[in-house]
Amino acid sequence: MRALVVDDSAVIRTVLTRILAGLGFEVVSAVNGKEALEKLEVCKRPDLTLVDWNMPEMNGYEFIRAVRADTRWRDMPIMMVTTETEMEQVVRALAAGANEYLMKPFTPEMVQEKLAILGIAQG
Amino acid sequence: MTVQASDFRFLADFMRDAAAIVLEPGKEYLVDSRLAPVASQAGFSGISALVQELRRSTHSPLAQKVIDAMTTNETSFFRDAAPYQHLRKAVLPALIEARRNERALSIWCAAASSGQEPYSMLMMMREEFPQLANWNVRFLATDISQEMLQRCRAGTYSQLEVNRGLPAPLLVKYFTKRGIDWQIDERLRSAIEWREFNLAGRAWLGLPSFDLIMLRNVMIYFDLQTKRSILANMRKVLRPDGYLFLGTAETTLNIDERFQSEQAQSSCYRVRAA
Numbered sequence A: 001m002r003a004l005v006v007d008d009s010a011v012i013r014t015v016l017t018r019i020l021a022g023l024g025f026e027v028v029s030a031v032n033g034k035e036a037l038e039k040l041e042v043c044k045r046p047d048l049t050l051v052d053w054n055m056p057e058m059n060g061y062e063f064i065r066a067v068r069a070d071t072r073w074r075d076m077p078i079m080m081v082t083t084e085t086e087m088e089q090v091v092r093a094l095a096a097g098a099n100e101y102l103m104k105p106f107t108p109e110m111v112q113e114k115l116a117i118l119g120i121a122q123g
Numbered sequence B: 001m002t003v004q005a006s007d008f009r010f011l012a013d014f015m016r017d018a019a020a021i022v023l024e025p026g027k028e029y030l031v032d033s034r035l036a037p038v039a040s041q042a043g044f045s046g047i048s049a050l051v052q053e054l055r056r057s058t059h060s061p062l063a064q065k066v067i068d069a070m071t072t073n074e075t076s077f078f079r080d081a082a083p084y085q086h087l088r089k090a091v092l093p094a095l096i097e098a099r100r101n102e103r104a105l106s107i108w109c110a111a112a113s114s115g116q117e118p119y120s121m122l123m124m125m126r127e128e129f130p131q132l133a134n135w136n137v138r139f140l141a142t143d144i145s146q147e148m149l150q151r152c153r154a155g156t157y158s159q160l161e162v163n164r165g166l167p168a169p170l171l172v173k174y175f176t177k178r179g180i181d182w183q184i185d186e187r188l189r190s191a192i193e194w195r196e197f198n199l200a201g202r203a204w205l206g207l208p209s210f211d212l213i214m215l216r217n218v219m220i221y222f223d224l225q226t227k228r229s230i231l232a233n234m235r236k237v238l239r240p241d242g243y244l245f246l247g248t249a250e251t252t253l254n255i256d257e258r259f260q261s262e263q264a265q266s267s268c269y270r271v272r273a274a
Ligand SMILES: C[S@@+](CC[C@H](N)C(=O)[O-])C[C@H]1O[C@@H](n2cnc3c(N)ncnc32)[C@H](O)[C@@H]1O
Pocket: B018, B019, B020, B021, B071, B072, B073, B074, B075, B076, B079, B110, B111, B112, B113, B114, B117, B142, B143, B144, B145, B148, B197, B198, B199, B200, B215, B216, B217, B218, B221, B247
């Protein structure tokens, strides 16, 4: 199983990578939407993409829209990483094509629960 | 603070008589942690003083508060994947087929806790079986705890509660943000009939018959005799071709052999043909 983690915060990237690796995922990360799109072109298709909302150059919303506009990635599971105060963004992210959200601060169990909702077996 | 032995024995008897809940020796910590807040809220100096008052009357609002506090209400939206999967894939399609002439369905959620289970079922039915909108669906949800029923009726959940098990598309479709909480739509709240019902009590005659009963994660609290009598009563209110779900760790095995496992993974049972 492969995961793509898109976040401009090195801390979040590290934490998510560690959790996902612990669940058996091979993890690729990117610092913004633009880099994530580049990684999608060259890496194997991820089974799950986790994406932050506020990022320089290309934010989460723009990234999701770009991904969904491309038939290759139309049904690739995407999870928004968000905070309690940003819940309105989840509504917009879902409208743009995200499948789920993960709320900060998260635990490995919370990530597992969301994987179960998305019907993604662990790696 | 630790509860005195005589008070613990009294509380254990009280919980057994009032709710058939078994409080074994060793559960003193549970009494301490659950009842200390009730005692101080009601203005008692401690658990001892509360028990003293309880000894005078076990049919008071205080007694109800004690029952509320001592029951475990742990639940979540779409708790356990297997039963919901089985409902979606097998049970509801079969019932819809079997009842296609009457176009009526009756469902009972018998330990509703704070409401996540009945609301999960209702959302699933709206999403996956929209044809039921034209059916006569009777959805009863009960619990022994009045406090829990109040929560069910309010249909208001914290961010933490909606983070657990509830798919994001259902959150944005059926809930409205109210301050820091989320409230489920009034149409869903009013589609369920909420009632107080003690599974270990005698009010069974007042119940209609059901096509589908959820009796999940509540039998664990009862002794064998209470389990037997509850399952015997369940057989009376379950239609002959109906379905009973227990918690995924629970079973009718060695309790009531008239039930037979329909699907083990989801703890789904049916009554054996005579
Ligand atoms: C752990 S919750 C189960 C909630 C839900 N069915 C689930 O599986 O997630 C158990 C519930 O059973 C209720 N309960 C305990 N004793 C009961 C009784 N004698 N009659 C009816 N409900 C009872 C409690 O109030 C509590 O809300």
